[in-house]
Amino acid sequence: MDPKAAVTFDPTELIKARENEIKALTKEVLSESGSKRAFQLLPRYMRRRTMSSNAYLVPSRLRAKALREIELGGTIKNTKKRRYRKTKRILNRVRHYKKRQITKKWLPTHLWHAKRFHMENKWGYRIARSPTNKGARAIYRAVKTESVIYDATHTAPIKLSGKQKELIFMLGHLSQPATANLLYLRGGQYGSNWLYEKKDAKLPKLVCPMEFYWKPLVGKEKSSSQDTNEMEREVWVFVHPAAFPEAHVLFLKFLNENKLDVIVTPLQMKFARFQLMGPKCNKVLTTVLHEVEPLVEHTSSSLADNMFRKVMSVKPSALPKRAVLSFTVLDPRVKKYIGLGVLRKPIPYAPPSITPPDFLLKWDPKWSHSFLWEVGEGDGKISFDENLSKAPKPGKGKGLWGKKNPSSTTEDKMDIAKDLPSLSNNNEQQAQKTESKFWGTCKVLERDINARKIPPSDLYKSRTEVMLMQNPGVNGYTSGWTFLCEISWATTFWRAFFKAGAKAIGYAEYEHMQFEAGVPSFPISFPDTLSGQVEADKRDAEESEKYLRRPPSKRPNFEKLGIHSPFRSPWASLFSSCDITDIRVLREDLSAYFSGSKAIPVGSLLPVWVWLPEGGTTIKPNARIYHPDYDNDHNEVIIGFVSNGKYSFKQGACKALAFVRADTTITILQKNNNRAPIYIRNIQSQWYHPAYATLHQDQ
Structure with missing residues (x-):
């Protein structure tokens, strides 16, 4: 052939x-x-x-x-149908949902999370705790090799508006001087700091950690320092929802005492805030976000410089620390309706580079200019007098165990500013609410897109402004981006990110990621704050109720074990003459205390990491930490308590964050080359496990 x-x-x-x-x-x-x-x-x-x-x-x-x-009879016999009680038909679902939010607020992605997560009331919100499918180790792997997303919309900013010199004076007295650093004043990068109640005191009272971001100076970079001090500026202060009312009232009181012409505007539920972490978060962002020209005149040149594509080609941890990039994007649902034919050519994904180009190392504030600063500008403002007579006053209440307190409870103090919309010390009457000036609200409904009622030309005009805030993480771990957009776009972008490959997590997984990175979780790991004390009270009440529901034969006898406070750490008992309000944690300038140039104040705690060299057990919260000489003199001297302890996937062993007496522990650390031998005992055990403690440095 x-x-x-x-x-x-x-x-x-x-x-x-x-x-x-x-x-x-x-x-x-x-x-x-x-x-x-x-x-x-x-x-x-x-x-x-x-x-x-x-x-x-x-x-x-x-x-x-x-x-x-x-x-053919190959079936199971039908059983009698179960009768279900008739439920009341919901005629107006929107009104029904609002009625269910009287005592707590729903995040915009609540309905999405409620079907897939265990929900919990937390800090005035209904927040997703953990997914229904178990997979703690899978989430840890996703952080290391893939991408995860967390809805942090509850962390809202407080906007301060006024002259730059007055804002610097205010923040300088309530936080560290870094807030007035020129690097942050230009507006290209945001910073992190501590917010204090009385910073000028010998040992200031901490309120909470905060993030601050100045509105960029676009077109006025070459102005003299004297001109910029007289310039009208704005700054966002992001605080945790557990401390939001306390921080709000703190700003108002400071303005009242110092007669400053500054406007304080809380921006709760104005922005959607998503945390994207993992090595492939750039891939998720490039899949969802398509940069386009805004529908109004824009002063920045982010699109002209093609910055989004250039930034996405570099690992987030390699960029300038806490850089901010703002640009206009197309509605992510356009792909679903008219395809990618009318869009710009999608960015082909490539592994990000570790070394950024030279021009990215000097971040230009014009790349950070955003229309999102206009969100909330239409809200009305009310005035108040010198004594804050318009603000609600805390009343007398009952303590956790039913005992009357002479002063207001911590819960009352936290609710002071709950209903305050926006306050200034100008002699203004209450203004009428007007429509927000922001042009990029979401006006296209999902059901109209699915029913093909929106013409392609109208959908292509659907666009908004977004902001990407670089998160450096800790040694590259948990590095990624904080995504910020107007609140009406929250569900749209959340679904798009999830479909693009980001794995959704709850606040329990987010706290575990912070634990793996060596970052203390607010508020439970901040015992010297009012928010931390409120959180400890709530956990104590919940655990006590759960404990009392079990029969005596099925629960540990803490009285025989010698544990007098099993579900909370009695910090004041470590000192003979201290109250819980006098407790302070040493977080700054620790070298001065170690060298002896500064005297250690009474009632000071020191944060340490506790390790078990032999393993074999889990360090649980509220575990007792004993002096290393316990084995010699058999004198039980408790020097601290564990705040948060669990198994670490990163270390392959159990570790814990604890707070111990500063004076005793510093002496032990100096004698043992900064590795203090201690004994640790869980609340349900009689065994004293040998361990060691190392100094914890806040990142």
């Missing part, structure tokens, strides 16, 4: 040659004598228990087989 001759293929002859085999295979597939039922041929995620008795629940391609099986 000539190999160069043309080879012809006739499919008819092939089918005829295999006709008997095809018929035998078809007969075997359709035969009821097999071991599998019709619904068992489906994937597990498509199976339903009622398919065995109701053939119409089976997909149409297998329905005939299911009907034949039922006719």
Whole structure:
């Protein structure tokens, strides 16, 4: 046979040659004598228990087989249908949802999370705690190799507006001087700091950690320092929701005492804030975000400089620390409706580079200019007098165990500013609320897109302003981006990020990620703050109620174990003459205390990491820490308590964050080369485990 001759293929002859085999295979597939039922041929995620008795629940391609099986009697006998109580029909679902938010607020992504997460009331919000599918180790792997996303919309900013010199004076007295650093004043990068109640005191009272971001100076970079001090500026102060009312009232009181012409505007539920972490968060962002020109005149040149593409080509941890990038993006649902044909060419994903270009190392504030500063400008402002007579006053209440307190409870103090919209010390009357000046609100509904009621030309005009804030993480771990957009776009972008490959987590997983990174979680790991004390009270009440529900024979006897406060750490008991309000944690200038140039104040705690060299057990919260000389003199001297302890996937062992007496522990650390030997005992155990403690340095 000539190999160069043309080879012809006739499919008819092939089918005829295999006709008997095809018929035998078809007969075997359709035969009821097999071991599998019709619904068992489906994937597990498509199976339903009622398919065995109701053939119409089976997909149409297998329905005939299911009907034949039922006719032949190969089915379970139908049981009597269970009668369900009639539920009241919801006529107005929006009004019904608002009624359910009287005592707590729902985040914009609440309905999405409620179907997939365990929900919990936390800090005045209904927040997702953890996903229903178990996978703590899988989430840790996703942080290391993939991308995760966390809805942090509850962390809202407080906007301060006024002259730059007055804002610097105010923040300088309530926080560290870093807030007035020129690097942050230019507006290209945001910073982090501590917010104090009385910073000028010998040992100031901490309120909470905060993040601050100055509005960029676009077109006025070359102005003299004297001109910029007289310039009207704005700054956002992001605080945790547990301390938001306290921080709000703190700003108002400071303005009242110092007669400053500064406007304080809380921006709760004005922005959606998502935390994207992991090495592939750039891939998720480039999949969802498509940079376009804004519909109004823009003073920045982010699109002209093609900054989004350039930034996405570099690892987040390699960029300038806490850099901010703002730009306009297209509605992410455009792809679903009209495809990518009308969009700019999508960015081909490539592994980000570790070394950024030289021009990215000097961040230009014009790349950070955003229209998001206009969000909330239409809100009304009310005035107040010198004594804050318009602000609600804390009243007398009862303590946790029903005892009357001479002063207001911590819960009352935290609710002072709950209903304050926006206060200034100008002699203004209450202004009428007007529509916000921000142009980029979401006006296109999802149901209209699905019903194809929106013309492609109108949908292409649907765009908004977004902001990316670089998160440096700790040694590259948990590095990524903080995504900020107007609140009406929250669900749209959340679904788009999830479909692009980001794994959603709750606040329990987010706290565990902070624990792995060596960052204390606010407020539970801040015992010297009012928010930390409130959180400890709530956990004490919840754990006590859970403990008392169990019969005495099925619960540990803490009285016999010698544990007088099992569900909270009695910090004041470490000192003979201190109250809980006098407790302070040493976080700054620790070298001065170690060298002896500064005297250690009474009631001071020192944060340390506790390790078990031999392993074999788990360090649990509220565990007792004993002096290393316990084994010699058998004198139980408690020097501290564990705040948060669990198994660390990163270390492959158990570790814990604890707070110990500063004076005793500093002496032990100096004698043992900064590795203090201690003993640790869990509240449900009689064993004293040898361990060691190392100094914790806040990142």
